[in-house]
Amino acid sequence: MAAESGKATNCLRGMHRHFVNDPEAVRRVLVQTQAWMVAVGVPSPLRGQAEMVLAEVLNNIVEHAYDGGSGPIDLRLRPCSGGLICLVSDQGLPMPGSALPSGDCPSVETSLQDLPEGGFGWYLIRLLARDLRYRRFAGRNRLGFVLEADNGG
């Protein structure tokens, strides 16, 4: 039985998932998103790029938004002009400072024992997504962005 719900009638080619903030649900939704992207003809490099960005965005919500508690995450994707328009929302805490992190890449020019084990998420998001917009409205965080194949490395 699927733990995630989606409205098939929302949009003929869009994808909508509503799911709980845990890593296993995120993984299921990312796998479902891959299948949907294949079905609507999203080319392979963009599919990999999309999965990277979505994983980081969703993992951030799982780690931080609900302060250790449980809560919903809403994901909507729509193909547009060779790219993907994405909207992720949650009902958790506001982003600190009501703004998105700058996403500087942690330095790897360190000794081995000082190498960073985290802090890469927002760097990857900002590198690979464009038109990143955050809005807090009616108790919800809404993050919109666009994914196109020629972004990033």
Next chain:
Amino acid sequence: MDLLAEPGAEALVIRVNAARIDAAVAINFKERMRDLLADSTPRVILDLSQVEFLDSSGLGAVVAVMKMLGPERALELAALTPTVERVFRLTRMDRVFTLHADAPARPRLSNGG
């Protein structure tokens, strides 16, 4: 997290028989690797040929595993698939690890006699 250790004269090869090293399994991956690294072979090669996806949690877990080995031992990565390679390259972690294009050959089965 399904990991298969192949001790060898030149290196300890660890095959990651999982499609994803992500937030859902990062902690489990580190714990399993810690058990396998009790072997003191100086050179450890992680075969990532089955891993189709790795997020920043997975990257952090691989870094943590390298730190477990300490300065006298080396963690090398083999057969990175495109998305995984991209994560290492974009974060510049491809400069930190020795990367091999191909996974080490599997040990041949001996037919006895």
